[in-house]
Amino acid sequence: MTLTGSRGAESTGADIIVVGAGLAGLTAARTLQRAGKTVRVLESSQHLGGRVWSKQVDSYTLDVGFIGMFTAYPAARRQFDYDALDLVRLKPSAVLRQEGGRAELVGDPLRDPAALPGDLSAAALTVKDRVVAAKLAAELLARPAHELLNGPDQTTRAYLLEQGFSERSLERFFTPFFGGLVLDRQLETSAGLFRYYFRMLLTGDVSIPRAGMSELPRQLAQELDVTLGVTVTDIHSGPDGVSVQTEAGDTLHAAQVIVATDPNTAARLVGEQPGAPRPIARGSLGSTYLHYAAPEPLERQRRLQLGALPTGQLNQVFWLQEEFPNRVPVGHGLLIVSVWGVPEVDDATLSAQVLDELRPWYGGGVEQLRLLSVDRIPHTQFPQPAGYAATLPGHTTPLPNVFLASEANSLSGIQGALEGGEKAAAAILGDLEVLSRPRGA
Numbered sequence: 056m057t058l059t060g061s062r063g064a065e066s067t068g069a070d071i072i073v074v075g076a077g078l079a080g081l082t083a084a085r086t087l088q089r090a091g092k093t094v095r096v097l098e099s100s101q102h103l104g105g106r107v108w109s110k111q112v113d114s115y116t117l118d119v120g121f122i123g124m125f126t127a128y129p130a131a132r133r134q135f136d137y138d139a140l141d142l143v144r145l146k147p148s149a150v151l152r153q154e155g156g157r158a159e160l161v162g163d164p165l166r167d168p169a170a171l172p173g174d175l176s177a178a179a180l181t182v183k184d185r186v187v188a189a190k191l192a193a194e195l196l197a198r199p200a201h202e203l204l205n206g207p208d209q210t211t212r213a214y215l216l217e218q219g220f221s222e223r224s225l226e227r228f229f230t231p232f233f234g235g236l237v238l239d240r241q242l243e244t245s246a247g248l249f250r251y252y253f254r255m256l257l258t259g260d261v262s263i264p265r266a267g268m269s270e271l272p273r274q275l276a277q278e279l280d281v282t283l284g285v286t287v288t289d290i291h292s293g294p295d296g297v298s299v300q301t302e303a304g305d306t307l308h309a310a311q312v313i314v315a316t317d318p319n320t321a322a323r324l325v326g327e328q329p330g331a332p333r334p335i336a337r338g339s340l341g342s343t344y345l346h347y348a349a350p351e352p353l354e355r356q357r358r359l360q361l362g363a364l365p366t367g368q369l370n371q372v373f374w375l376q377e378e379f380p381n382r383v384p385v386g387h388g389l390l391i392v393s394v395w396g397v398p399e400v401d402d403a404t405l406s407a408q409v410l411d412e413l414r415p416w417y418g419g420g421v422e423q424l425r426l427l428s429v430d431r432i433p434h435t436q437f438p439q440p441a442g443y444a445a446t447l448p449g450h451t452t453p454l455p456n457v458f459l460a461s462e463a464n465s466l467s468g469i470q471g472a473l474e475g476g477e478k479a480a481a482a483i484l485g486d487l488e489v490l491s492r493p494r495g496a
């Protein structure tokens with residue numbers, strides 16, 4: 056990989072310029088380069104990976120926000136060498152934190168038998184809920200994942216009630232479990248997406264590369280020409296190709312350009328007009344992540360913990376410890392806490408609120424937690440309400456020879472970004488087989 060951080064020249068010598076070095080842009084660039092094209096990637100920030108990156112604070116490596124990646128994502132299986140990523144797999148179960156910090160273990164009893172006794176006593180699910188869940192799991196496993204994602208849609212809330220789940224399970228289990236994933240506490244998100252993610256969890260694991268999430272973009276970017284610190288401000292398309300203007304005042308030319316920024320920036324760069332029937336602009340759902348160092352972990356389980364209180368601020372909580380020796384000093388613990396939304400309070404106030412919520416979980420142990428970082432991420436994902444899929448844009452844009460590689464082409468997440476990159480490259484290469492692959496496959 057060539058990584059440069061300087062001003063670009065007048066002409067790039069590249070066939071294709073890719074704007075944005077997130078997972079979508081890197082996937083598109085690698086696919087095209089492997090097909091023999093000369094590709095140059097321009098990235099505004101000083102790091103690879105866009106929303107998937109890790110930073111160093113003291114002797115800790117923090118994933119800026121991330122908890123993990125689903126190993127069952129079909130596009131991740133195609134794009135990543137899992138062995139080289141050295142994935143640490145989380146247990147296929149989770150701890151729901153109810154009133155007073157009470158922990159209820161729920162999970163897949165076949166794949167995490169240790170969770171079974173806890174699971175059977177978890178009050179978030181009634182006996183009927185468990186029967187309905189087992190039946191639903193069997194049904195979802197019988198069909199290919201992408202079929203579950205596509206087709207007629209309704210809200211997840213309506214779908215779950217229709218299946219026969221109790222209101223209590225919606226509030227105390229499905230909201231923290233699925234709502235937490237898609238940043239939607241009302242469960243208004245597409246039921247297709249719920250079915251898809253549920254199946255991902257039934258057939259794979261949530262995993263984290265041992266060295267941190269930035270291993271994902273690093274693997275994609277090997278051998279690519281990526282220039283960091285270049286912000287593209289304008290794109291013009293004409294009979295001689297496409298020109299790209301940068302904030303530093305350079306103009307770069309290429310035959311084709313792929314825009315692989317977040318959807319809202321992409322819409323602006325390609326000059327999308329308000330009211331477009333299949334808009335690239337998708338809006339934003341934000342989240343906030345706090346990292347704490349601890350002299351020793353206050354919890355020793357490789358399970359995700361979910362804040363189940365409807366009025367609580369905590370979404371997902373996870374401890375990183377000895378499985379991540381390069382990220383956490385020996386014997387110490389690194390606590391990742393995600394908070395719903397982007398609260399408008401200063402860091403100290405937010406951290407005090409988080410510690411107050413953690414106190415019933417860990418008692419006086421919270422006094423040992425030292426705040427390392429607060430990251431507010433206004434665009435974590437875009438909203439995906441029932442029926443959203445019918446409005447998704449394709450890979451062409453209002454500008455000739457300018458293509459879109461984005462999660463906005465499919466679904467908001469790693470699968471969507473990788474798929475967006477694969478198909479934008481396929482659109483340029485005329486690869487009809489990849490282009491006709493169903494969304495989510």
Ligand SMILES: Cc1cc2nc3c(=O)[nH]c(=O)nc-3n(C[C@H](O)[C@H](O)[C@H](O)COP(=O)(O)OP(=O)(O)OC[C@H]3O[C@@H](n4cnc5c(N)ncnc54)[C@H](O)[C@@H]3O)c2cc1C
Nearest residue numbers: 075077078079099105106120286287316435462468469472
């Ligand atoms: C905190 C957090 C948690 C998440 N959790 C999960 C999860 O558990 N599972 C999951 O599947 N997904 C998750 N996601 C979503 C997932 O990270 C994204 O869907 C995916 O990474 C999007 O990749 P992308 O390449 O499409 O966009 P981005 O990652 O946004 O990349 C776009 C790139 O374009 C660059 N750029 C923007 N404007 C310009 C410009 N004008 N000029 C040049 N470069 C520009 C940006 O700097 C960025 O590097 C999470 C996201 C966040 C933030």
